[in-house]
Amino acid sequence: MAQPFRPLTAILAPLPRANVDTEVIIPIGRLISHRRGTLGPFCFEPWRYLPDGSPDPQFALNEPRYAGARILLGGANFGCGSSREAAVWALWDLGIRCVIAESFGDIFRANCFQNGLLPVTLDAATLAWLTTWAGARRPPLLGVDLQHSRLLAAGRSIPFVIDPERRTALLEGLDDIGLTLKSLADIRTFIRRDLATRPWAQSAGGG
Amino acid sequence: MGGETLFGRIWNLHRIKPLGGGVDLLFVDRHLVHDLEAGPRLAALAARGLPVLRPDLTFATPDHAVVTTPGRATAATAAAADGTTSAGSLLADMRRRTAAAGIKLFDLGEPGQGIVHVIGPELGLSLPGLLIVCGDSHTCTHGGLGALAFGIGSSEVEHVLATQSLRQSRPATLRLRIDGRRAPGVGAKDLMLYAIGRFGTAAARGHAIEYAGAAVVALDVEARLTLCNLSIEMGAKIGMIAPDSTVFEYIAGRHYAPKGAQWEPAVAAWSALASDADAVFDRELCVDAAAVAPQITWGTSPQDVVGIDAVVPDPDAVGDPALRRSRRAALDYMGLSPGQRLEGTPIDWVFIGSCTNGRLSDLREAAAVVRGRRVAARVNAWVVPGSENVRRAARAEGLDKIFLEAGFQWREPGCSLCLGANGELIPPGQRSVSTTNRNFVGRQGPGARTHIASPATAAAAAIAGAIADVRKLPPAQVR
Known part of the structure; x- marks a missing residue:
């Protein structure tokens, strides 16, 4: 069950790479050996550390000016x-509450909504502006106002588009399973009707 | 207003009700659950006091975290993903919780165990027109049978267990036509890698792909599964092919397929699952199969791919600065230089298996190359059958002997080196030709360098000890 999304003003860290994949975000070995809630140190592990295990100073999230970042600025197809x-x-364990990108992997984006993490899609030009802004500003504090679907970058208001249902669910921390269980009667009606027209679908043969 | 698409038809069949804002509540016909999700998700459901709504439509098997050591007696244990069973074994938990919920488990050593996307079609669980989900992005594989199948996250797995339904926004539609005839040595894997290279790994994001055209219709069912499997690497979580008599013949007689009085009505319903001639797709793309050579990846995204006889592309030839940077980083990771010929590049590993290419036809394709030849001395070559049934069928026709005599390891079914979730890893800096689906940084192990290719190309690499063009392999020794 997700926590309600609260208004946020936080440091924005740029990661302007295309096709950031989920393997780089969390290597499979780490997600098997470590619990949810303790995955932060392994987020972006392949990029974040030098071979000797020390933080790679070249990686944006390791730069002192982006310490404590809660907003991430990605490229196209983030989370593929x-x-x-x-x-x-x-x-989430790293502290990120909002990812802004040109586009997202479909399943990753759906997973964001399930966990109260806001994915914001912006066009390439606005993203480029934000990236430059984040690089020049000390500190690059960005406001995220989900209620009004806008970002606030030092006086500039940047609107973004989000499904109203998704927005409500994030703002209220709604639980999908709880919501759907209210439709259980509809699901049962569907099954009854379907049993007559697609019996092979409603029961796996095995005979 | 144009006619209906295959995708739209199946989507509409599953709509329980619209939820507003373009979101539908969809009924799920089959839910496949693997070992990384079963224990933790069933535990979470139990913690909420909720039962599994349709255990009879839910099927489980261990594949991701089990070791594939020949003769494995018990599976490796690994801590669960989210801490709900931190110290326990995923497999032990899976066994206990599926039994308690009344969910059929295909356990190690049993016919039916294997990679979820191999066993679904093989057992007749996956059928045309069904809506199939699994907590794994390669669930698009089942679209090869004309199913509407897609991967979901952990929260959605829990949602399906509790409600046998999903809340989904309807994606746009994309038709990818592949016309023309494939050249010898070119398979479904090559066709799709070529398309991903040409259109990009994000090309079909937000879309459901329908594959059509003469070169698609000409594919057998297992090749169609390979084609659809790679949809997610082009960005689409759904990829599908209209079911035809090739599919119906494949399904007939499979364990969980409809039988007796149900068969004829089922085939009649499946036969109606095609896009209308005047159906309008949101996007259309085309590929000429005749233009496709055997493919191999050179970088760290499936779109970093070229024909086997090509050279490594020069990042500086790319206009977009972000793409240029990512290509430079990819070459650095892969230990390759611009302009270098891929053919002849020495390799350390070959992996034949996975949900992409771990089926009987894939093993036959590789064995045909391997027969009468030897794996090069420096190469670790593995064959990991996609399922227990594939393993047994391959043994029955002597494929295991061909691989073993050539110097391959012949292992037990599972996901294995495709992603190393079971601890089987390619060591840092070592180079592999793999019949898998992702060459991401660290995918086959931290620092591992992956080249994705077809089973024939991977087999040729094992023999040559280097990236090789299967079409140019010297003749095998007659023994």
Whole structure:
């Protein structure tokens, strides 16, 4: 069950790479050996550390000016690859509450909504502006106002588009399972009707 | 207003009700559950006091975290993903909780165990027109039978267990036509890698792909599964092919397929599952199969792919600065230089298996190359059958002997080196030709360098000890 999304003003860290995949966000070995809630140190592990295990100073999230970042600025197709929801958990454990990108992997984006992490889609030009802004500003504090679907960058208001239902669910921390269980009668009616027209679908043969 | 698409038809069949804002509540016909999800998700459901609504439509098997050591007696244990069973064994938990919920488990050593996307079609669980989900992005594989199948996250797995339904926004539609005839040595894997290279790994994001055209219709069912399997690597969580008599013949007689009085009505219903001639797709793409050579990846995204006889592309030839940077980083990771010929690049590993290419026809394709030849001395070559049934069928026709005599390891079924979730890893800096689906940084182990290719190309690499063009392999020694 997700926590309600609260208004946020936090440091924005740029990660302007295309096709950031879920394997890089959380390597599979780590998600098997470590619990949800403790995945933060392994988020972006392949990029974040030097071979000797020390933080790679070249990696944006290791730069002192982006310390404590809660908003991440990605490129196109952020979160592509596997369906592992632990990619969202790892970002959450790292402290990230909002990812802004040109586009997202479909399953990753759905997983964000399930966990109260806000994915914001912006066009390439606005993203480029934000990236430059984040690089120049000390500190790059960005406001996220989900209620009004806008970002606030030092006086500039940047609107973004989000499904109203998704927005409500994030703002209220709604639980999908709880919501759907209210439709259980509809599901049972569907099954009854379907049994007459697609009996092979409603029971796996095995005979 | 144009006619209906295959995708739209099946989607509409499963709509329980619209939820507003373009979101539908969809009924789920089959839910496949693997070992990384079963224990933790069933535990979470139990913690909420909720039962599994349709255990009879839910099927489980261990594949991701089990070791594939020949003769494995018990599976490796591994801590669960989210801490609900931190110290326990995923497999032990899976066994206990599926039994308690009344969910059929295909356990180690049993016919039916294997990679979820191999066993679904093989057992007749996956059928045309069904809506199939699994907590794994390669669930698009089942679209090869004309099913509407897609991967879901852990929260959605829990949602399906509790409600046998999903809340989903309807994606846009994309038709990818593949016309023309494939050249010898070119398979479904090559066709799809070529398309991903040409259109990009994000090309079909937000879309459901329908594959059509003469080169698609000409594919057998297992090749169609390979084609649809790679949909997610082009960005689409759904990929599908209209079911035809090739599919119906494949399904007939399979264990969980409809039988007796149910068969004829089922085939009649499946035969109606096609896009209308005047159906309108949101996007259309085309590929000429005749233009496709055997493919191999050079970088760290499936779109970093070229024909086997090509050279490594120069990042500086790319206009987009972000793409240029990512290509430079990819070459650095892969230990390759621009302009370098891929053919002849020495390799350390070959992996034949996975939900992409772990079926009987894939093993036959590789064995045909391997027969009468030897694996190069420096190469660790593994064959991991996609399922227990594939393993047994391959043994029955002597494929295991061909691989073993050539110097391959012949292992037990599972996901294995495709992603190393079971601890089987390619060591840092070592180079592998794999019949898998992802060459991401660290995918086959931290620092591992992956080249994705077809079973024939992977087999040729094992023999040559280097990336090789299967079409140019010297003749095998007659023994």
